[in-house]
Amino acid sequence: MKFTVIIPARYASVRLPGKPLIDFGGKPMIVRVAEQAQAAGAERVVIATDDERVREASIAHGHEAIMTSPDHLSGTDRLEEVVTKLGLADEAVVVNVQGDEPLMLPSLIQTVAQALEGNAAPMSTACHRLHRADEMINPNIVKVVLDASGNALYFSRAPIPWARDAFSNGITKLPEALPVYRHIGIYAYRVGFLKQYSRLAPAPIEQFESLEQLRVLWHGEKIRVVVTPEAPPGGVDTPEDVDRVRRAF
Numbered sequence: 001m002k003f004t005v006i007i008p009a010r011y012a013s014v015r016l017p018g019k020p021l022i023d024f025g026g027k028p029m030i031v032r033v034a035e036q037a038q039a040a041g042a043e044r045v046v047i048a049t050d051d052e053r054v055r056e057a058s059i060a061h062g063h064e065a066i067m068t069s070p071d072h073l074s075g076t077d078r079l080e081e082v083v084t085k086l087g088l089a090d091e092a093v094v095v096n097v098q099g100d101e102p103l104m105l106p107s108l109i110q111t112v113a114q115a116l117e118g119n120a121a122p123m124s125t126a127c128h129r130l131h132r133a134d135e136m137i138n139p140n141i142v143k144v145v146l147d148a149s150g151n152a153l154y155f156s157r158a159p160i161p162w163a164r165d166a167f168s169n170g171i172t173k174l175p176e177a178l179p180v181y182r183h184i185g186i187y188a189y190r191v192g193f194l195k196q197y198s199r200l201a202p203a204p205i206e207q208f209e210s211l212e213q214l215r216v217l218w219h220g221e222k223i224r225v226v227v228t229p230e231a232p233p234g235g236v237d238t239p240e241d242v243d244r245v246r247r248a249f
Helices: 029-039 052-060 075-086 104-115 191-197 204-209 214-218 237-248
Strands: 004-007 042-051 063-067 093-096 121-131 141-146 152-156 181-190 225-226
Touching: 004 029, 004 075, 004 204, 029 042, 029 104, 042 052, 042 075, 052 063, 063 075, 075 093, 075 191, 093 104, 093 191, 104 121, 104 181, 104 225, 104 237, 141 225, 152 214, 152 225, 181 225, 204 214
Parallel strands: 004 042, 004 093, 042 063, 121 225
Antiparallel strands: 093 181, 121 181, 141 152, 141 181
């Protein structure tokens, strides 16, 4: 299956200024992310940035880069600008891989793209099973509930699904059969839908949960969700993350 990977990379970061250019094993982080996307079998990998330094570093390592507006309110708006500039066909598939995921599994990128093959969903993403109660109640860990076909019913920061009897005295342990899934922030889109997305009205549930993907469900569209056996390595958000990823390289 042919697909394009777009990697948004903003230079500004409160905790890690210049984050896309942090060195990992002799290469900037954004280059490491692009290499993972290439290993996934992407037909094309494009780095989308609002900073000339990131563009120059990307090109110096042989990767395609495109400048985007610094004024986008969301990552999806930035993706729409890129697919329009690239002139991609409406039926084409693009995968959004975050620029701070240098250890993102190529197999997961490929699987999320392939999830759109042969079904009507305009968008796909991924999740993995949770086994710990503390993860379920953590609002920073987004949960997703699936239907029988593997489409998302709902995403939430709340502990869902709720086991009425098992949790009657609080969440101390997860029932073995409870289907609790953690959402993984990687998305694939059909280009035609991506172009329409910015014109969809924001949903109240999206604004309260602070989860942009809820807009898709609120407007009646499907999001296909692939279940992976385990969580991918974490991204880079803190100095501690930098040390962890450097050890990996």
